[in-house]
Amino acid sequence: MRVNQVAEGPADGEVVVLSGSIGSNLSMWDPQVGPLTSAGYRVVRYDPRGHGRTPVPDAPCTLADLGGDVVELLDTLGVERAHFVGLSLGGMTGMWLGIHEPDRIDRLVLCCTSPRLGDPPMWEERARQARTQGMAAIADASIQRWFTDEWRARHPELAREYHHMTAATPAEGYAACCHAIGSMDVLDDLPKIAAPTLVISAADDPATPPAGHGERIAEAVPGARLEVVPGAAHLANVEQAAHVNELVLGHLGAVR
Numbered sequence: 001m002r003v004n005q006v007a008e009g010p011a012d013g014e015v016v017v018l019s020g021s022i023g024s025n026l027s028m029w030d031p032q033v034g035p036l037t038s039a040g041y042r043v044v045r046y047d048p049r050g051h052g053r054t055p056v057p058d059a060p061c062t063l064a065d066l067g068g069d070v071v072e073l074l075d076t077l078g079v080e081r082a083h084f085v086g087l088s089l090g091g092m093t094g095m096w097l098g099i100h101e102p103d104r105i106d107r108l109v110l111c112c113t114s115p116r117l118g119d120p121p122m123w124e125e126r127a128r129q130a131r132t133q134g135m136a137a138i139a140d141a142s143i144q145r146w147f148t149d150e151w152r153a154r155h156p157e158l159a160r161e162y163h164h165m166t167a168a169t170p171a172e173g174y175a176a177c178c179h180a181i182g183s184m185d186v187l188d189d190l191p192k193i194a195a196p197t198l199v200i201s202a203a204d205d206p207a208t209p210p211a212g213h214g215e216r217i218a219e220a221v222p223g224a225r226l227e228v229v230p231g232a233a234h235l236a237n238v239e240q241a242a243h244v245n246e247l248v249l250g251h252l253g254a255v256r
């Protein structure tokens with residue numbers, strides 16, 4: 001599927017693809033664009049299937065579908081090889097790419113994500129809630145996982161914007177990606193990832209805490225390094241943007 005994308009930064013810069021969480025759109029990466037483009041990278045961010053301005057698929061999708069969308073995006077842009085930074089569902093997509101499309105991925109950053117998350121019935125129930133209770137109810141719960149209480153209290157306007165982002169996501173698009181998460185399990189294939197990999201976990205992330213999620217990825221991907229960011233819940237790239245940007249830039253710019 002052809003995804004909605006925005007490319008910013010120098011046209012001849014190394015390409016960094018940014019891929020986000022279920023219930024988000026490409027604006028969740030706003031805090032990363034300035035620092036990355038200023039450092040000379042060409043930043044490509046996109047809306048996953050059924051999110052933002054990317055069409056809703058007519059059937060539940062799989063992680064392979066989401067990874068295939070990134071390959072199509074790279075082909076469309078004429079990009080042979082890119083760095084990939086993914087958070088949550090975006091990180092799952094990044095792991096799939098590292099496993100199945102190693103020639104297309106340079107350096108990999110896997111942020112607040114998991115090699116297997118919950119079980120299929122849990123995600124089918126989330127999809128059912130999206131369809132029957134509506135996306136505002138999904139957004140009410142998401143915002144609690146995405147940000148700490150302290151951050152929401154200090155940034156009520158921004159919290160409202162992120163709530164709106166999820167509430168505006170089509171229920172069928174959200175449900176399609178619930179299926180992709182519920183049906184994915186990449187744990188046994190992680191040792192196949194050859195890309196230099198940075199794993200970022202957030203200390204206060206209730207959805208994909210370091211233990212059992214980021215730690216598992218870092219243990220299984222050869223040579224991977226884990227960084228745990230304090231003072232952030234699931235959307236650590238927003239809540240601790242400066243820290244995450246420093247880690248990402250350090251990893252992408254590391255001496256080869």
Ligand SMILES: O=C(O)CC1=CCC(=O)O1
Nearest residue numbers: 021022088089142145207
């Ligand atoms: O449930 C959430 O909102 C957290 C999450 C799990 C996978 C993902 O993309 O976001």
